[in-house]
Amino acid sequence: MLPVMAQANDLPAPLTADQFHPSDPEKARIGQLLFYDKILSGNRNISCGTCHHHDLGGTDGLSLGIGEGGVGLGPKRTAGVGEDRIRKRIPRNAAALWNIGHKSITNIFHDGRLSISDLYGNGFNSPAEEWLPQGLDNITAAQALFPLTAQFEMAGNPKENEIAGAVHDRIDAAWPIIAKRVRAIPEYADMFAAAFDEINDPQDLTIVQIGNALGAFINSEWQSHDSPFDAYLINQTPLSEPAQRGMDLFYGKANCASCHSGPLFTDQKFHALGLPAFGPGRTRRFDPMPRDVGRMGESDALEDAYRFRTPPLRNVALTAPYGHNGAFPTLERMIQHHINPTASRKIWTRDMANLPEAPWLQAIDFTIQSDTREMARQNRVLDITPIALTPNDIADLESFLHSLTGSSGNKRPLGRPNSVPSGIIVD
Known part of the structure; x- marks a missing residue:
């Protein structure tokens, strides 16, 4: 079955420089x-x-x-x-x-x-x-x-x-x-x-x-609005065939645009994706557990537990790893998780997390996973409905996400300075 073609009224308006704070x-x-x-x-x-x-x-x-x-x-x-x-x-x-x-x-x-x-x-x-x-x-x-x-x-x-x-x-x-x-x-x-x-x-x-x-x-x-997708919106410059198929999936069967909407590809709302849990957690004074409750840490509302802000997707191919805790090293892995979070968690391995070695911290890096009650709570909160996509569909979605990379990429207007007034060495 071929994906439904994305309609013009599904797509966001072009992103332009005058939409930014001066x-x-x-x-x-x-x-x-x-x-x-x-x-x-x-x-x-x-x-x-x-x-x-x-x-x-x-x-x-x-x-x-x-x-x-x-x-x-x-x-x-x-x-x-x-x-x-x-x-x-x-x-x-x-x-x-x-x-x-x-x-x-x-x-x-x-x-x-x-x-x-x-x-x-x-x-x-x-x-x-x-x-x-x-x-x-x-x-x-x-x-x-x-x-x-x-x-x-x-x-x-x-x-x-x-x-x-x-x-x-x-x-x-x-x-x-x-x-x-x-x-x-x-x-x-x-x-x-x-x-x-x-x-x-x-x-x-x-x-x-x-x-x-x-x-x-x-x-x-960090403005970016010169991607192949922008050229498609403004001048109808064709995307590559895989990217076009990926766009049709993104705005159609895969339902990505239900959250990654608008010109920035974010609804700025908070959703539970069921990412694998690890790290020190964003602890609170009254809650020292190494867990991250997401939006609830700000709102104190139980219905916000384990929900995180939808990230914008422009230049997403430049910003691996992915997820609020960087759980997935590639876009392919992140797309696979969106398709079926429960299955994804079962095959996730700790080596997917890029954590520089720190032996004195490693005892707590994954300790939250041994708390069965906490894991059960997190697993119950999920805002994604699994869908069936083929490996080719996943590859096409990834191609579309690459089409969101600006042609200027990392070539920014000012860039990294060679030196700073304090005289301290610049990273």
Whole structure:
């Protein structure tokens, strides 16, 4: 049986540059330097770019990242040694940054814990609640501030540095310390004064301008709307035959577009896919189990348990591994899981997870799988109805997903800087 052809009214409208938050080039240039400058981290040993690197499609190529204390880049990154070694893996896969500057984005992170809202009077509902400062330009600028305060991502451990200690007191206590570090570097102080009208003196530089500079960079740098699929939408340039068949499946029998909808291929909602469980979990103070309850960790609503945000799919072929915990190393494996999650879990093996060696952590990497009650709870929550697809169908779907890769790929407007004003070596 041939797949039903995708109809024009099934397809999204073309993605264009005017749909994104505008970015001032001077601010974006500052943001590029800050993105790769380890001065923003507690121990000056990790940057945003370490886990969202240009050479790795804006990610780190790992299932669960190696954050503060690690050494190296991407799949070759090690967990550190001695007193500096990591104390915990990053609980979730480093999400790609592609197109998060689109004006339609209303929430960010796998659990949506940052969203646009008037609840706290600063434009956002976030982990910082009313302590998130006002004046952030958009959700990307707000998002950029939170890895800086995360212990295992960039802040470091309490007693190691003043930023980590401040976060331990209250999340917003760290941001003035970071801003002070940046404005103490003359090159940054001059660049901020030139780019931001509200800065007349270095003392005027706050975490707000730092967030807005990072946001300007991310919003402009990681735009992608020049893929073969875009050429098909705009000019009816034919896709390859396998990609065309895959598109028909995507919008038809395979029902992928029921969640991966719109120009970004995400409904921005939360769904349970039943991924294999592993890693340290995103634990809460009252729940130390190494599990990840997904959206429920933000909402405290039981109906949100084990549900995660639908990831956008543009440039997805550049951002392996896949899933909120990076459980699957290839698109083929991830598609197979969507077809039949229960069968997929049964054949999943631990070596599919790309976890850099850390012997002192390996005892807990898969310990959650021995908790039969927790596994039963997770297995009961599933928002996917199994369907029957042939191996050829899977290959065609994968071809279509490759057609979402921008022709510019990893060739970004600014790219990775060779050096940064702090003088710290760039990853």
